[in-house]
Structure formats: C-alpha cells, structure tokens
Amino acid sequence: MGLANTDALLADAVSKLLGNISSNELCLAVEKGHWPASEWAQVIEMGLPMAWLPESLGGAELPPEEGFTIARLSGRNATPLPIGDALIASAIATQAKLKLPDALVLFGNTPANETLVIDSDDTVSGRCRVTTFANHAEYLMLPIQTSTGSRVALIENSGNRSTVENTLAGEPCCECIFEKARVVTLSDEDFSDVQKTIEDIGAVIRSQQIAGASEAIMAICVNYVNIREQFGRPIAKFQAIQHHLAALAGEVASIACTADVASLSLIKNNFNSNGTDIAIASAKVRAGISGAKVIRIAHQVHGAIGFTDEYELHRFTRRIWSWREEFGNEMIWSRRLGQLVTNSESPQLWPLVCA
Amino acid sequence: MKTFIEFDAVELPNHLHLTRERVREFLQREYLPNKSRLGSGFSPEFSRLCGDAGYIGMTWPKQYGGGEKSFLERYIVCEEMLAAGAPVWGHWVADRQSGPMLLDYASEEIKNDLIPKMIAGEYCFCIGLSEPDSGSDLFAAKAAAEKTSEGWALNGTKLWTSGARQAHYMIALMRTEKATEDNRRHGLTQFLVPMNTPGITVRPVRSMAGDSEFNEVHFDNVIIPSDNALGEINGAWKQASKELAYERSGSERFLETFSVLQALADYVHKNPKVHLQEALGSLVADLYSFRQMSLSVAMMLEQGKAPMVEAALVKDVGTLWQQALPERVRSIVGGESDFDDQPELRRDINRMLKIAPKLTIQGGTTEVLRGIIARGLGLR
Numbered sequence: 232m233g234l235a236n237t238d239a240l241l242a243d244a245v246s247k248l249l250g251n252i253s254s255n256e257l258c259l260a261v262e263k264g265h266w267p268a269s270e271w272a273q274v275i276e277m278g279l280p281m282a283w284l285p286e287s288l289g290g291a292e293l294p295p296e297e298g299f300t301i302a303r304l305s306g307r308n309a310t311p312l313p314i315g316d317a318l319i320a321s322a323i324a325t326q327a328k329l330k331l332p333d334a335l336v337l338f339g340n341t342p343a344n345e346t347l348v349i350d351s352d353d354t355v356s357g358r359c360r361v362t363t364f365a366n367h368a369e370y371l372m373l374p375i376q377t378s379t380g381s382r383v384a385l386i387e388n389s390g391n392r393s394t395v396e397n398t399l400a401g402e403p404c405c406e407c408i409f410e411k412a413r414v415v416t417l418s419d420e421d422f423s424d425v426q427k428t429i430e431d432i433g434a435v436i437r438s439q440q441i442a443g444a445s446e447a448i449m450a451i452c453v454n455y456v457n458i459r460e461q462f463g464r465p466i467a468k469f470q471a472i473q474h475h476l477a478a479l480a481g482e483v484a485s486i487a488c489t490a491d492v493a494s495l496s497l498i499k500n501n502f503n504s505n506g507t508d509i510a511i512a513s514a515k516v517r518a519g520i521s522g523a524k525v526i527r528i529a530h531q532v533h534g535a536i537g538f539t540d541e542y543e544l545h546r547f548t549r550r551i552w553s554w555r556e557e558f559g560n561e562m563i564w565s566r567r568l569g570q571l572v573t574n575s576e577s578p579q580l581w582p583l584v585c586a
Numbered sequence: 587m588k589t590f591i592e593f594d595a596v597e598l599p600n601h602l603h604l605t606r607e608r609v610r611e612f613l614q615r616e617y618l619p620n621k622s623r624l625g626s627g628f629s630p631e632f633s634r635l636c637g638d639a640g641y642i643g644m645t646w647p648k649q650y651g652g653g654e655k656s657f658l659e660r661y662i663v664c665e666e667m668l669a670a671g672a673p674v675w676g677h678w679v680a681d682r683q684s685g686p687m688l689l690d691y692a693s694e695e696i697k698n699d700l701i702p703k704m705i706a707g708e709y710c711f712c713i714g715l716s717e718p719d720s721g722s723d724l725f726a727a728k729a730a731a732e733k734t735s736e737g738w739a740l741n742g743t744k745l746w747t748s749g750a751r752q753a754h755y756m757i758a759l760m761r762t763e764k765a766t767e768d769n770r771r772h773g774l775t776q777f778l779v780p781m782n783t784p785g786i787t788v789r790p791v792r793s794m795a796g797d798s799e800f801n802e803v804h805f806d807n808v809i810i811p812s813d814n815a816l817g818e819i820n821g822a823w824k825q826a827s828k829e830l831a832y833e834r835s836g837s838e839r840f841l842e843t844f845s846v847l848q849a850l851a852d853y854v855h856k857n858p859k860v861h862l863q864e865a866l867g868s869l870v871a872d873l874y875s876f877r878q879m880s881l882s883v884a885m886m887l888e889q890g891k892a893p894m895v896e897a898a899l900v901k902d903v904g905t906l907w908q909q910a911l912p913e914r915v916r917s918i919v920g921g922e923s924d925f926d927d928q929p930e931l932r933r934d935i936n937r938m939l940k941i942a943p944k945l946t947i948q949g950g951t952t953e954v955l956r957g958i959i960a961r962g963l964g965l966r
C-alpha cells in the first residue's frame with residue numbers, strides 16, 4: 232500500500248495469517264452466531280489489535296503506519312473478526328495510558344445525553360453501543376465522568392445485553408447493558424475529547440478497511456472477467472467490460488489514496504485530529520461514495536454468480552455497506568467538511584484543500 | 587497483471603510551503619490587481635512575468651537556465667496558478683511537455699537556442715497531433731514529412747490545435763513512412779516546426795464557448811531543417827508515454843472549473859443551511875481526493891517513472907468530476923428560493939457549463955483513457 236515505512240515482512244505475515252483464516256465459510260458461520268475463538272487467538276498472538284499500544288501497556292508498539300496496514304489487510308481479506316475495532320480501542324488506550332490485557336477489548340460509546348459515572352463501590356452501571364462483536368468482548372473501554380473531569384475506564388463486560396442483531400456485514404451488533412460492572416482500571420488524565428478522537432480514528436480505520444475490501448473486489452473482478460467466457464471469448468475482451476473495470480480502478484485508487492493520506496495525517500499529528508479534519512472527512516466521504524460505485528460495477532460484471540452466498544464477492548460488498556455507516560457515514564462527514572469551510576471568517580477553499 | 591494500482595500518499599516536504607507562499611505573493615502582486623487586463627487565457631505579458639520569477643522550466647537543467655527543482659515544487663507552482671485562475675496558457679504547453687520533449691530529443695544547438703527563451707516565457711508552443719481523420723486514433727495521422735535535400739518538407743492538415751495562432755513553435759506528429767503489416771504504430775515522427783515558416787496557414791475555429799482557442803493548421807510544402815526531427819525517425823510511438831504522463835496527470839485535470847466550487851462556498855457561507863453545507867462538503871472531499879492522486883503522480887515523475895496508467899486514471903476521474911461540477915453546483919443551488927438573486931453565481935455556472943463538454947475530450951477521451959487503464963489491468 233501507499234504508506235511509507237511499512238515493513239514488508241510484517242505485512243506479508245499478516246496477509247498470510249488473515250488470508251488463511253478468512254474464508255467465505257467462516258463469514259457465513261459468524262453470521263449464524265459462531266464466534267471464531269481459535270482464529271481470534273491467532274490474531275491476538277500476533278499482537279495485531281495491540282499494534283499501537285506501547286509495550287509498557289501490554290502492546291506490540293509497532294510503528295504507527297503498521298496499525299493502518301493491519302486495518303487495510305483486514306479489509307482486503309474481509310476477516311470476520313473485530314480487528315479494526317480492537318485497533319481503535321488500543322489507540323484510545325495509548326492516549327489514555329491504559330494497560331490492556333491480552334483479550335478482546337472494545338470501545339463503547341454512550342448514547343448522546345447520557346453519561347457514565349463510577350459508583351462508590353468502584354462499579355459502573357448503564358449502557359453503551361459498540362460497533363460489532365460486543366457480545367464476545369471480555370472488556371469494554373468507556374468514557375466516564377468524574378468530579379475531576381473525563382476519564383476512560385476499562386470494565387469487565389459481564390452484563391446482560393439487549394438483542395444481538397447482525398450488521399449488513401453479518402457480524403453481531405448489540406447494545407451492552409451492565410449492572411455493577413467492575414472497573415478494572417481508570418485513566419489518570421483528563422480525556423474530554425475522547426468521543427471526537429474515537430470518531431476520527433474510527434473513520435480512518437474504516438476508510439482503510441473499505442480501501443482493502445475495494446482492492447480485493449478489483450482483484451476478484453479482474454480474475455473473473457478473464458476466465459468467464461461468453462460469445463466464444465473471455466468477457467474481458469468486451470470493451471463495455473473493460474470500461475467498467477477501468478472506472479472501478481479509478482474509484483478504488485481514490486479510496487486507497489485518500490485513506491493513506493488521512494492515515495499519514497493522523498500519524499503526523501500524533502493521533503490528535505486537530506489539523507487533520509479535511510483529510511479524515513475526505514477519506515470517509517470518498518470511501519462511502521466510491522465504495523458504492525465499486526460495489527455496483529463489481530456485481531454488474533459478475534452477473535448472477537456475484538449474487539450468490541457461495542461466491543465470495545458478497546462478503547466484501549456487505550462489509551463496505553456496514554463500514555461506511557460506522558464512525559460517521561459520508562453524509563455526516565460531508566456536512567462537517569462543509570461546515571468547516573463555511574464556518575470560517577472567509578470561506579477560502581483552496582488554502583484549506585492544500586493545507 | 588496489476589490488480590492494485592498504487593498511489594503513494596505524498597507528504598510535501600516543509601520547504602515547499604515556502605514555495606507556495608511565494609507563488610501566492612507573486613499572484614497577489616502581479617496578477618490580482620491586473621486581473622481584468624491580463625484575463626485568464628493567453629497573456630504574453632503574464633508568461634514573461636512567470637519567466638522572470640523562475641516559474642517556467644523549474645525542473646529543467648541549470649545548463650540551459652532551468653531551475654533543477656523537483657517535480658513536486660513545480661506541481662505546487664502550477665496548482666497555485668490554476669486555482670487563482672491565472673492566464674498561464676501562453677507558456678503552459680511549453681513548460682508541461684514541449685520543453686521536456688526537446689530536452690530529451692532535440693539537438694544541442696536547438697536546446698541552446700530555444701530552452702532559455704522558453705524559460706523566459708517568450709516562446710509559446712502548440713501540439714500538432716489531431717487531424718480531420720485522426721483523433722483518438724493517432725496512428726491514422728496522414729500529414730506527411732518527406733526528406734528533401736533542404737531538410738524536411740511538410741504537407742497536410744492538423745486540426746484542433748490549441749493556441750496555434752499565438753504559438754512560436756509546434757511539435758508536430760507527421761507521417762514519414764507507411765505503417766507496417768505487423769506494427770500500425772510505425773512510421774510517425776515528431777518535428778519541431780517554427781510557426782513562421784512559409785507555407786503554414788492557421789485558421790481559427792470558433793468554439794461553442796465563444797472563444798477560438800483551437801485552430802486548423804495547413805502545411806503547404808513547409809521546409810524545415812533536418813535537425814528538427816525529434817528522436818527516432820518512424821518511432822514516435824516509443825517516445826509518447828512520458829509526454830502523455832506529463833500531459834494527463836496535472837492539476838488542470840480537475841481545476842478547470844474550480845471557480846464554480848469557490849462560488850458555491852461563498853454562497854453557502856452566506857446561507858449556512860445544513861443541506862447546502864453537506865452538498866458542498868461532499869464536493870470538497872472529491873477535490874481533496876483527486877488532488878492527492880495527482881500529487882502522487884507528480885511524485886512518481888519525480889522518481890523517474892513513466893506512470894501511464896496512473897496518469898490516465900487521474901485524468902479520467904478528474905475530468906469527469908470537473909465536467910460534472912457546474913451541473914452539480916446548479917442542482918445544489920437551483921432550487922433555493924434566492925437563486926434568482928445570485929447573478930454572479932449563475933454567471934459562473936453558465937460559464938463553466940459552456941466549457942464542460944470539452945473537458946473529457948481534449949488530451950484523450952474518457953473512452954480512450956479507459957482503454958489504457960484496461961490494458962494496465964491486463965484485460966487487453
């Protein structure tokens with residue numbers, strides 16, 4: 232991919248692992264409620280979700296680019312595991328200086344107008360939303376209000392949950408309701424913009440995952456049109472098909488390039504999103520808009536086979552549909568970007584675009 | 587077979603921010619106060635100012651007066667000029683592709699003679715590829731060059747030649763031999779043609795946008811020196827890829843209608859409704875993406891690559907977008923109750939609507955670009 236400083240050896244190893252464990256069968260099993268525990272154990276063993284966390288906090292402390300590469304590769308393989316989400320949690324833990332256990336830790340967002348507080352017996356009660364797989368998370372990270380400011384807490388995820396519903400990707404999603412859940416650790420410093428930080432990092436991670444899935448879709452398409460024959464020749468030889476795939480390549484390249492730019496921009500700003508807003512917004516808008524175009528073309532050139540659950544295209548398609556909604560869809564990020572432009576004193580576009 | 591087309595994310599080195607600042611100061615000083623006099627098309631006066639400031643031939647060797655700067659630095663200068671709507675077309679072709687072409691293929695004498703004046707902004711170049719019967723299919727070119735005792739004799743017609751009336755030189759693609767059975771690309775050669783050579787007639791062709799940017803150029807026994815053949819005789823097709831990468835990947839491939847987006851931003855600034863902000867933001871995100879891709883190709887050029895497929899991709903997505911821009915802005919503001927009270931915005935939209943049709947034709951049509959990309963993907 233287009234990020235400098237990524238270690239080719241590591242990327243190869245990650246590709247290999249994710250390629251091995253991410254099958255269409257596994258995706259279909261997950262959709263029926265299976266939790267791929269042994270596959271997750273391998274991912275944990277390689278330290279992938281903890282890429283960003285310093286060693287002192289139990290992480291792998293890889294160069295920051297690697298976390299984004301891992302996200303991209305998880306998209307390229309449509310891995311039915313919460314790798315992206317665990318990465319986001321580890322990014323927050325790094326900023327909050329929270330030590331994480333070797334387990335599935337996910338971040339939970341509280342609904343607007345609700346806040347969580349710690350009770351006198353060091354427990355929390357309330358609810359939160361987690362993108363996916365919360366029913367399998369051993370721990371949750373939560374924004375907590377204390378008398379001295381905002382904190383991030385790690386709690387045991389022992390509560391009961393409202394009904395688990397599958398996302399478009401076929402991955403489980405639910406609201407977590409916890410009653411007197413034990414607080415394992417609490418961050419020391421104030422972290423009042425944690426919600427924005429989550430949304431920003433989450434948007435870039437999702438853009439990378441959509442980029443990866445789009446790249447995979449392109450490879451699937453190129454391969455398919457070269458082997459599928461109609462009218463006595465491979466359909467790749469029809470100009471209409473060539474033009475479809477050329478257009479597809481443009482969409483894929485724009486998603487991937489913008490996701491990489493946003494990633495670099497976050498890294499450069501130490502994951503504090505000030506000054507990276509246009510890059511992040513553009514990445515998520517691009518992923519949403521171009522992702523839909525990628526999907527349309529890919530299914531068109533496949534004919535009926537692409538519409539089956541046996542053929543692998545759908546698991547990429549459906550993940551793009553799911554990921555584009557999470558951490559702000561393209562409408563929400565467009566609006567933020569429009570407001571960024573027009574809320575300033577003078578709405579000069581150009582300096583902003585090349586800032 | 588390429589299944590991932592890679593556009594590396596480019597982080598501009600810090601010193602280039604200074605370059606950007608200086609171009610902006612230059613435009614503030616030399617262009618903005620004289621905007622109405624200088625216009626936004628050809629301006630010999632502005633081209634010379636650019637030459638004086640070192641903004642032409644920035645990447646070329648110092649030996650000929652060039653700046654030996656990086657492609658990225660040149661990229662920044664170009665995009666600032668275009669975003670400001672400056673009248674760059676007098677030196678644009680020379681700077682973008684004719685200069686690099688001469689540096690690669692012209693004789694030392696020609697280089698010493700021409701390059702310094704090109705750098706000074708004194709020479710305007712035009713591109714003679716298309717003909718009445720040879721558009722997308724360049725290898726069908728018929729205008730011919732024949733070797734004579736005096737040099738080369740040119741006969742035939744070039745069509746759609748932008749800037750031919752203003753140009754001092756044309757770089758022309760001429761037939762020097764028949765194509766062969768097994769290579770239909772064989773038989774074309776590029777020539778440096780002084781436009782004041784006797785036998786050349788230029789007839790302006792009016793466009794639907796109301797200008798006469800392009801022309802028909804007739805060659806009637808035009809004699810040019812032997813030395814003016816550029817590169818391999820009959821082998822022009824081998825020299826095209828770098829030139830096309832220069833021509834296709836620049837910021838003119840998404841900035842030509844930019845002013846209408848700024849006009850929209852100004853409008854939304856005064857009418858901060860949420861649905862307008864959302865529509866504006868979506869277009870700004872598009873622009874951000876295409877600029878980053880274009881910048882990435884500039885980086886590839888800097889690294890000495892000839893990114894044909896990537897350049898075709900940038901031009902494909904960029905030109906479709908800039909073409910659609912006036913329509914999209916119109917659909918965003920057209921239903922607002924105060925649209926009738928926005929004469930300037932309407933004028934901007936109308937002006938850009940009128941140039942929009944050409945944007946996906948000049949420099950290679952959408953369909954031709956997609957053919958190139960498909961080939962890069964291993965489909966042809």
Ligand SMILES: Cc1cc2nc3c(=O)[nH]c(=O)nc-3n(C[C@H](O)[C@H](O)[C@H](O)COP(=O)(O)OP(=O)(O)OC[C@H]3O[C@@H](n4cnc5c(N)ncnc54)[C@H](O)[C@@H]3O)c2cc1C
Binds near residue numbers: 712713952954
């Ligand atoms: C404003 C403007 C400025 C220009 N300036 C210059 C200049 O300075 N110098 C110069 O040399 N030329 C110039 N051109 C010409 C330009 O390069 C040609 O117009 C262009 O290459 C297309 O050729 P054509 O117009 O003959 O169209 P055609 O090639 O006849 O194409 C007509 C249609 O058929 C399609 N088509 C053609 N072949 C195929 C194929 N194999 N597969 C699928 N579809 C196909 C095209 O995409 C297009 O949609 C200019 C054009 C414009 C509009």
